[in-house]
Structures are given as structure tokens and as C-alpha cells.
Amino acid sequence: MLRTPKRLLVGRPLRTEQLGDTLLPKKLALPVFCSDALSSNAYATEEILLGLGLGGVALLRLAPWVALAVIVLLAVVVLSYRQTCHAYPGGGGAYAVSRANLGETASLAAASALLVDYVLTVAVSVAAGVANVTSAFPALVPYAVPISLALLAVLAVMNLRGVKESGTVFAIPTYGFVVVVYLMILWGGLRVAFGGSLHAESAHYGLHAEQHTTGLLAIALVLRAFSQGCTALTGVEAVSNGVPNFKRPKSRNASATLAIMGVLTIVMLAGISLLAMISKVHITDDPSRLIGAPAGYEQKTVITQVAAAVSGGDHTILFFLVAGFTAAILVLAANTAFNGFPILGSILGADGFLPRQFSRRGDRLVFSNGVVILALLAGLLIWAFDASTTRLIQLYIIGVFVSFTLSQAGMVRHWTTELRACPPARRGRIRRARVINAFGALLTGLVLVVVLVTKFTHGAWIVVIAMPLVFWMMKAIHRHYERVAVELTPGDDAVALPSRIHAVVLVSRLHTPALRALAFARASRPSTLTAVTVKTSDAEVETLRAEWAARDIPVPLVVLDSPYRDITGPVLDHVARLRRRSPRDVVAIFIPEYVVGRWWEQLLHNQSALRLKARLLFRPGVMVISVPWQLGSARTEPEAPPEPETPPEPERPTEPGGGRPVLPDAGRGTVSSGSGG
């Protein structure tokens, strides 16, 4: 019934053969894999300023140094990931690397960090993207959440359709963003160089210091600002995941792309930060601390403020270009998560750490379940943190750095093993590589600690709880699957053929479904056959007995007494008794069932039958046989449209009365022999 709308949304199914990878040249790989990393520039500077702003305007002058620190860190991480690209041409995500080098636990830690982070990437990117739109059109500010959710929905559907992320779609916003930002930096730089002065709209507003910034506190603030700035690093690992999708030589191209990305990011980060400094952008996450701002003043994002300052006003072309492309690339960044999460999910599903369903491709060859789950979780976050980038980012970075640290550590281990099995000649290179990764691991680990300490109270604790939960969940699922696998591998004396089958037909009234069940039961020629009814009211049983006699049905009718008006109990006991009498035999329980077409009709039938079935399944040596009776609503309901290219079913017409096989009393004696045909 949900088919047609589904088809409209996601399109018609694709054959398995249509699955195929397109290898990407560098110029397309950059937008595809780096949009996330590049997009971080949209908020990195802002985060630094927000962090320092807590110490009032005074601290802001430290911004360049913080930015510098971030840049150094970025450079190191890029360097060490370039090596990962070479070491793992098969795709060196944190999970893969740590799985290969640090064993299951570490890899699961990485995996949970990644999973949590993908969700956050989507939430943060969408929220940030919308934030830039609303800076351009302040009228939209109150609708941030609905807009974000709508965008999210669009992304989800796009990915359920399984858009082969055709580089071009990505190329435009990504390169557009880079170009526009560089333009802005250049323009701004020139204006400053020629003695011009830049004034952000918020330049004249003061900032209440949240804390007195003396000694230690100041350091704490700076550290916090730094950790917030580290958002600039998010998305760096994407390339190392995607190595297999690069044109040959895969590794070389990948690491080259990584390098380009690094350079681009560093320049943008530096440029934006400097311009923000010069044009005195003042921004805060609680507007009450903004001094001298007019009532109802909506803060713009830093990048748009800078654009306005550089181009002189927030109605210039540049301003709108920056705002627009920033929003665009941020949404793209979200999309990279939509690629990453389902794939990681499918790997984990195949390894048995997530439900198997995650490893199955939907009918559009996408790992649909992953996409849906991701969208739901991200939507939940956006809604819960009403689409506030700053509040969401607090949760963001931890996961990033957990996976950074783990994969770096993994690489160190990797090189060490390499070192053993390689000719002395190449040892030097490997040693150097190991040093770099070790340094990377150390640094990212350090940052991780800083982030943890400075962010814990600002929401990071959520992640600190979420990650272990995911970790534990995956462990539990794995244990379950393993246990089941053991249980299910048949031994030699595996399953014996039961000696006899005792059929039991459950009847309440003697209506057609019951009659059909009886007919089917008889047709299956069991060793013994009895009809069973549960007596909740004498009257009903009497009428049943009467009808039974009237139609003189050749099946003994057993009446189970039920003093507590409960159907399930007595039947279960009856079955138990049968089993006790002959433990080697199987009890086959025939349950006549109505099949109704409309959902609400379901509520009007079968309630007790369903409960009973559920309970019976827990009894060993029992098989439960539902004999369906399609009611009008179910029959008249159009058959589910045949899957494309499978023949439509011509058997329908040939069956009178909804296909009940009616024998013209072929000597076989119909059940209703009382009124013999």
C-alpha cells in the first residue's frame, strides 16, 4: 500500500548488475571527498572567536595564535593521513586501520566514534548551512529548525535514490566556495594593504567577559577556543576512506588530493581569521553579552560578516555569493556523511556488529537502512538542539579526535610491523613515516584530552556517554550473532524426522475460515486430528456443538475449560499434554485467520490468535499453521503491483470466489457433507 509513493520518491528498483564504481580523477575527487573538510572553514574561525569572546574583547587579539596552532595541527594530520593513503590503498578509514593494527576493541571504539560523528556531521553541517542562509535573510531566523529538517529530508531522499555522487554536482558548490572565499580574502587583503580599513557590523559592539580572565582562567579559555577551532580538522579522514575510488595510481592521487585540500584549507582558515581580526568581528553565543547592540539584532555568521565588511555592506553580490556558497558546501558536507555512514554501517553489519539488515542493499542498490537511521538521528539532534551550530559542535570534535588518534596509533603499529619485514634500504623512509604518525597520534591525543576537559560540561558528556553505548551495543550484537551461529550449525545427529504429527485445529465458531482450516488439516492427513475450542461461555460452546453435529464433521471436537476466560493458557496446556504423551511427535496447530485489507480492521480481529501464535512459537516440537481467509477488503484490495519485469499473475481470474478450490464433491466428501452437494 506504501509502494506507489515510495516508487515516486526513490524511483524504480535497480538490478544488482547495475552496481559499479566510477573511478574519480583528482579534480572530481577533491569536491567529492573534501567538501566536508573544506566546509569546516565556514565555522572554524567563528568557533575560535566565540571561545575567546568569553574572555571579553581583550582576549580576541589572541585569535591569530590560536588559528596558527590549529593550522599546525591540521598540517600534521594531513601529513600523517597522506601516509595512510599509501599504506591502505583499499581504504584506510579509522575502523579499517585500527582493526588491522589494534584489534577488535580499538576498531570498535573507532567505529562508534565514527558512527556518532557521521550523525553529528550531518546535524552540524545542515544547521550551519541554514545559519548562513538566515544571516543573509534574517526574516528566516525563526524557521531555522523546520528549514533544517526539510533540507535533511531532501538529502535523505536523494541518497535513498542513490545518486551516484556525480562529481559535477559536488564540483560547483565546492569550487564555488573556494573561489569566492579566496576572492574575499584577496579583496580584503588588498584593501588593507592599500591602507583601507574594514569594519564588521559588530565591530562597535562590546563583549561582556563571562569570566574575569586572569592567569589560569585565561589559559583555560584559550585552550577551549583552540579545541573549538579544531573543528577545522573535521572531514580530513574522508579522503583516506575513499582511496579505492580514485583513478590509478590510487594512493598517489589520493595523497596528492589530500595535500591540495590541506593547502586550500590552511590558506582559507588563515585568511578568514585575519580578516575577522582586522574587521573586528565580535560574536557571542549568548546575545545578552553583546554590548550596544540594537534590540532584535540577529548575529550573522563570522564568514558572512567578513564578506560584508570586505565588500562594504550586506547587500553586495560578494556577500550573497559567500552566504550562498557557504550554505551550499555545508549541505554537501552533510552529504558526505550520507555516503560514509551507510557504508561503514554495511561493513559493521557484515562483520556482525550491527543488525545484518545494514549490510543489505535496498532496491536502489543503496544501503537504505543506514541512510534512514542516519537521517532520523541527525533530525533528532537538530530538533533537540534547535539547530544551533555552536551547541552541536560542542559534541562534534571529540569523536573526530578519537578516530584521529586511533588511526594514527594504528599507523604507528603498522609501520613497526612493516619495519620488521623489509629490506634495510627502505627502513629509513618507514622510520620517518612512523615518526610523523607517532607525532600525529601524540598531538591529536593531546587535543582529544584538551577537548574532553574544556568541552565536557558543554555537552561533550553526551558523546562521552553515547560512544560507549554504541560500542557496547555493537559488542552485544556481535556476541548474539556468534552465539546463534554456534547454535545453528547442525551436528551430525542434527534433526531427526519426527515419528508422527498430531494436528490440532483451533475453532471458536464454525464459520468458513474454521471449515477451511479443518479441510486443510484433513488434507494434510496427520496421524491424529482433533478440533479444539476454548470454553469461555457455555452458550457459545453449545451453539458450536450444535453446528458441529448439524454438519456432522468427521473430526472429534475437544472442549477446553477456561475458568479465567483466557484463550492462550488452556491451549498451551493442551499442547503440553499432547507432547508429554508422545515426546517424539510434532504437534501441528492449525489456526484459522482472517486477513483484512485495511489496517484498522486488523484491530477488530485476530487479537487472541496473534497472542496465541506468539506464545506457541516458544514451545519446542510445535509447528504453527496459519490458514488465512481473505476477507472482502483484503481480496478486493489491488494485489501489490508486480515487481518490474516479473510476469503479472494470471492465476487470479481462474479462481472463483477468491480462489477457494471448490471440488464438485469429487467423491472426497466435502467438510460440509451434512448438506452434501
Place this chain on the structure above:
Amino acid sequence: MLRTPKRLLVGRPLRTEQLGDTLLPKKLALPVFCSDALSSNAYATEEILLGLGLGGVALLRLAPWVALAVIVLLAVVVLSYRQTCHAYPGGGGAYAVSRANLGETASLAAASALLVDYVLTVAVSVAAGVANVTSAFPALVPYAVPISLALLAVLAVMNLRGVKESGTVFAIPTYGFVVVVYLMILWGGLRVAFGGSLHAESAHYGLHAEQHTTGLLAIALVLRAFSQGCTALTGVEAVSNGVPNFKRPKSRNASATLAIMGVLTIVMLAGISLLAMISKVHITDDPSRLIGAPAGYEQKTVITQVAAAVSGGDHTILFFLVAGFTAAILVLAANTAFNGFPILGSILGADGFLPRQFSRRGDRLVFSNGVVILALLAGLLIWAFDASTTRLIQLYIIGVFVSFTLSQAGMVRHWTTELRACPPARRGRIRRARVINAFGALLTGLVLVVVLVTKFTHGAWIVVIAMPLVFWMMKAIHRHYERVAVELTPGDDAVALPSRIHAVVLVSRLHTPALRALAFARASRPSTLTAVTVKTSDAEVETLRAEWAARDIPVPLVVLDSPYRDITGPVLDHVARLRRRSPRDVVAIFIPEYVVGRWWEQLLHNQSALRLKARLLFRPGVMVISVPWQLGSARTEPEAPPEPETPPEPERPTEPGGGRPVLPDAGRGTVSSGSGG
């Protein structure tokens, strides 16, 4: 798994025989059936004052006249219901009466009015009860909603336990309330008589008139006040419902009780209203209109204010007694709805206007479903209208008067038919009776219109929508059941014995559940037996084929190709093909199923199996056979505790390995003959 807590809450099941009616003497019947009606005095006056208050203090002097009008109405309604008691000794609820005299549609209208009203009774009474508690302890004001919900829960559980409403439980609060109120009235009356003066705490506060009360508007306000005052009539019909529970002579006693109740109510209403007038109680539903009230002043209910005024202060014994008993009787009133709703529901269920489940007694002999639904709906209302009596009452009265009018009209019709078939001697009496009911119908009808007009915009529209919805729903359900009944009555050529059975065993991998399914299928000796697997990946199919060969299973394995990786489609088509080949035969589909113990494990298995089963049931001439395999978690899970007094099941121990019957190769060749035992 939910059994133990359930038992703790509602107690052990009761045998059907334990069902029995206790006949009530008048002095117990009064509290049982009239607590609702009597309790209305707790808010009737308040509603009048609130209504008039909208016109400012000036209009308040009209209060006595409005009260008088209400009293007259009440008298008339009581009179005409007394006749109903005589005419319908079998219980003359609005549904019964209008069903007997006005036909299905009218009776359903009455029924939906009643259903909606029962829900509102519960919501209003609980809310009002809590309001009186909070007047006594203003500190509790902010917790009104949670307290109400808690109370509601207690009521629900009490009624699920099926408290035989032992009159005494009711007697204390009811009589207590009556006595205390009379005491208050007397005391107050004496003080006034001896020239004393009463001052309500709110006497000195003015009231902003919401509208300028000129001419028509004033009339409108008065009408509205009147319609609000009509809440005094709620619950009157309860007695006529309960006639069968009275001691003989039932009708006489019932109508007598009704008379007593009427007198008691009228006196209380008059008394409270007068005292409220004299002591100048000023109350409003939006505190902002209260002039001169100190900040944070919490308005008390009128009855408690009067009590305070009479006894001089809100820390007197009388004050707390009034507050306490008012709260108590109000909660009791809610309880009467808990008796009424499930019974009406069961009648409607039996008549096929509500799901049959409503007509089944739970294991405590209560119509549990009704109780649960009622509690949920009432809770929803309380939460939605954050436990504000005034706002809830707006919805209340309409339903009451719909049922009043209908039952009165029904009575008129009743007398008219009586008239035909009776000796001229008694005609006079009957004519008189008819006049009374006619007048009652007219008056209540009139009030209904007034209420509708004056209340529509104040939330009444919700009811005006809800009632037709319920009505329509019941109609739909009835139609459905009727259609089904027709479909299910077997004709003569009813169901024929299918000629042959084609068994199909679905296998994905060759694990023990599959082997068991195969064994069971073979044991049932079908005409044809094939195993079917759906090919989503070549690898899987190959391994399956290999294992098949290895264990050389004597069943042909059919591989269905599935280009779209969809399991359901191909199987359905296969079944269709089989059916086409031999339309007279039955296709028996064996599905190996895991049975897991923990809910979350369910998510890790059977997803596709379940989908498939659901779809298969829609195919005619098919029976679906689940062959369960109990996994460890399911087997180790303790069996659901045996119902009391049913023998515990001794078959468990006698079954090795979870009761799989393992034959020491009894010449029948186990399925795993490859590695024969």
C-alpha cells in the same frame, strides 16, 4: 514477561463463577450512583459566578436568579428521569431508551455523547478535586497536572482490580460531603440571620469586565452563566442506568433515591450560591482581570472560599473538612464514570459497534479494555488542558444535554406507544408522564442549544467534532462486522477438501532451523515437496548447494533468481506459478523461524521472514507454516508463570536439547543422512 508486575497491580485472576451482582439498599445506592450528581455542587456555583463575572462585579447580583433557573431545570430533569426508572427497570440509560424508541441512529448519537462524556466526567472531576486540594495547600498549585494524573492512575488500577464498588467506600465521602456542606450552609445562614456578616477573601477585589455589558451582551453573558451552571445536572442519569442494582422493588427504590438526590442537590446549590453572594466571592478564570489582588494570589475554589468566610479563616477545621470532602467526592464522581464507560463499551462491543474486545471481561472480571481506554483518554485531556476545571467543563455539558434530550424524547415516544396498548383507566397517568418527559425534552433541548451557542467558541467545538467522529467510527465498525458475518457464514458447498498439498520449504542457509523445517515438512508427507531459496548473491547459493550435496538431502532445491535483491517477490511468484499449475491444490509454505528471548534480539532476525509471511497470507489457497527454532535466549527464558490452579507443565524436563525429538535413526533416515547416526 509483564506478568508479575501486572499481578502485583491488579491481583490474581478471578473465576467466571465469581461474577455476581450485589443488590444495593437505598442508603448505599445513593452514594454509589449519586456521588457524581452531588459532586457537581462543588463547581456549579463557581461556574455561574465565573460566567457572570465576565460582566464585572455588577452582573454578579444576578447569580441567585441564574441558580434558580438551574434548580428549576434540575427539578424537571429529576422528575422525568424518575419516570424512566419506572419504565425501564432493566436500566434506562440514554442508549437503551433511545435504542428502544428512536432507533439505531439516535441511540448511537446518545452512545457517542455518553462515551465522550464519561471521559470528560473523569477529567473534570479529577481536575476539580485536585483544584480543591490545591486551594487548601496553595504550595501544590504548580503540581496540579502530575497530581491529577497520579490520581487518575490510582483510579484506573483500582478499577482494573475490579473493586466491587462496596457502598461503604463511597458512603463515607459522599455523606461526609453532604453533611459538611449542610453544616456550612446552616452555620453561614445562622451567622447572617443573627446580623453577622460574611467576607470572602476575594470580597475586596474588583473584577475588570471583559465586555461592556449593555443590553444584548448582558443577556448573552447571563445565558452563558446559566449554561455553565447547568453542570449541576451532570450525573443525574446515573441512577436510571443502575436500576437493576437496586433492592426490590427496584424501580420504586431507584426513583425514590433519585428524588432524595434531587432535593439534596437543590438545597446545596441554593445554599452555596446564596452564601457565595452574601460573602461576595469574586472569581475569574483569568487572574489578570482581578483588581487589587496581591501578587502571586492563588484563587481558591468558590466552595472553599465560602467555607473560609463562614468559619472565619482558611485554617479552620470546617475549611479543611469542606476542601477534603469536596476533593474526595469529586474523585468518587470520576469513579462512577469508571463504572459506566466500560459497561456501555461492553454493550456496544456486544452489539458490534465497538471492537469485540470491549465486551470481554479481563481476568479480574472487569471490562479491562474499557477501563484502560477511558483512563488514557481522560489523562490526555487533563494534560492537554493542564488540569483546568473551567476549560474542561466547557466541553462537558454538551454531551450531557445531548443524552438528556435524546432519552427524554425517547421516553415521550415510549409513552405514546404505551398509550395505544393500555386500558383507558391508566391513560391519564401515562398522558401526565408524557407531558413531563415532553417538557423535559423541550427544556433540555433548549438548554442544549443555549450551551452550543454560548460555548461553541470556548472549546465546545472539540466535542461537536468528537461526537460525530465517535458516531461515525461506531457505524464503520458495525458495517465491517456485519459484512464479515455475511462473508463467514458457510454456504452449503462451503469448503471442499483440497485434492493435494504442495509443500515448499524456504531455506537461506542449511542451519538447524532449516533442517528441522525440512524434517517437519517431510514428516507431513505432502504430495510434492521442494525446497526453495532466493538467490541474492551467487556465493551464498553456491555454499548452500554444496552443503545440500554434502548432506545429500532427499529434497529438490529450487533456486529463484532475484535481480532486485528482494526476497518476497520471487517467492510470491513461485507460489503463484504452483497455484496456476494446479488451482485445486493447497500450497503449504514451511518457514524456519528463530525464536529469541529478548525483544532486541527480535530486531536482529526474521525481518524478511515476517514480511514474507504477511504477504503470503493474502494469497488464497496457501497455508503458512512457521517451524520455530528456540534459540538459547528463548529456551533459557523462564516459561511464563503457569496460570493459578492450572497444573505446571512437567513436559519440559523430559525433553533433551530443548525438546527436539531426536530419533536414534529409527529406520526413517534422518535428514542429515550424509553423516548418518
